[in-house]
Amino acid sequence: QSVLTQPPSASGTPGQRVTMSCSGGSSNIGANTVNWYQHLTGTAPKLLIYTNNQRPSGVPDRFSGSKSGTSASLAISGLQSEDEADYYCAAWDDSLNSVVFGGGTKLTVL
Amino acid sequence: EVQVEQSGAEVKKPGESLKISCKGSGYTFTNYWIGWVRQVPGRGLEYMGIINPGDSDTRYSPSFQGQVTISVDKSISTAYLQWSSLKASDTAMYYCARILVATVMDVWGQGTTVTVSS
Numbered sequence: 551q552s553v554l555t556q557p558p559s560a561s562g563t564p565g566q567r568v569t570m571s572c573s574g575g576s577s578n579i580g581a582n583t584v585n586w587y588q589h590l591t592g593t594a595p596k597l598l599i600y601t602n603n604q605r606p607s608g609v610p611d612r613f614s615g616s617k618s619g620t621s622a623s624l625a626i627s628g629l630q631s632e633d634e635a636d637y638y639c640a641a642w643d644d645s646l647n648s649v650v651f652g653g654g655t656k657l658t659v660l
Numbered sequence: 661e662v663q664v665e666q667s668g669a670e671v672k673k674p675g676e677s678l679k680i681s682c683k684g685s686g687y688t689f690t691n692y693w694i695g696w697v698r699q700v701p702g703r704g705l706e707y708m709g710i711i712n713p714g715d716s717d718t719r720y721s722p723s724f725q726g727q728v729t730i731s732v733d734k735s736i737s738t739a740y741l742q743w744s745s746l747k748a749s750d751t752a753m754y755y756c757a758r759i760l761v762a763t764v765m766d767v768w769g770q771g772t773t774v775t776v777s778s
Contacts, residue, residue, distance in 0.1 A: 552704060585764055587705070594755065594768035595697075595705065606766060638705050642763050648721040649695075649707035649763050 553578060554639055554652035561658040567627040570655045572639030574620050578650055582642040584622040586615055589654070590635040598637070599624060626657075634659045662686040664694070664756055666769035672746050672776050679742035680772045682756030689737035690714040693759040696730060696741050699771075700752045710759060711739055746776045 555573040562568040572584065586599040597606050599615035602622065614625045622641075626633055639652040667681040682694060696708040709720040713732045720730070732739045741754060754772045757765035 583762070587765075589705070594770050595757075595765075596768070597760075597764065597766045600760070600764040600766075636704075640705075640707070640763065646722060647719075648723075651705045651707060654704040 552653040553643060553646070553650035554641065556637075556639060556652035556655045558653065559656050559658065561660055562626075562629045563660050564629055564631060566629045567625060568629055568657065569623050569625045570637055570657070572622045572624070572652050574622075574641060574650075576620060577645040578620075578641045578643040579617065579622055580620040581644050584615065584617050584639055584641045586622075586624050587638045587640065588635050589638060595638070629659055631659050633657060662758070662767050664758055664767055664769040666754075666756055666772045669773040670775070672774070673778055674746055674748055674776055676746050676776075677742070677744050678746055678774065679740050680754060680774065682739045682741075682769055684713075684737045684739075684758065687758070690734050694732070694739040695757050695759050695765055696728075696739075697755045697757065697765070698724075698752045699755070705755075708741070708754075713737075713739065746774075748776050748778075750774060751776045 583601045587595045588598045589595040602617040603615045612628045636654045638654045643650045690713045693710045695710040698706045708724045711718045711730045713734045729742045756769045758767040760766035
């Protein structure tokens, strides 16, 4: 059972906009920033969004992040087939004194 | 190019010891912490711990404290993750990553598969 809760799956068609949520508590998302990682099967995870809503260079602006209270969300607009991957949120947890990850959302592009 | 490169796949028996590596290149190794993350087959990512290559300051996730040892040899820009006595439940993919700042892991290794089976 992950400390951060993500829906196990999401789906969309090419060109569509999809969002995925990440729910936590006062000791993690409520108190600290959120990062998002994209993980394609068989490859290294990739930093997608950091500090709630910042994109590393090279990440398309189709990807955006937001945070409100104890929840965060990742949005992908103009969905493409290559976006099919697992997406993980992560944040520092002040009670556990550790980074905690969500369980991941598997995105399927139909 | 900034990279972290991990050692190759390992197949071990229960009770054996193991040390896997993570070599940084293309940046000043001692300026950035290195973190380790586990992925058990079919499961999500789990944070294991981090090390400061500059002074070897190490922090473990409570779930992994006492289960593994994280170390570093800054003279060869390499961090390590080791087990003294492997268990079947240690079978997983292990990733190392450079920590850009705070909890942000910006450059990841390709992963090291560890299989523990009798």
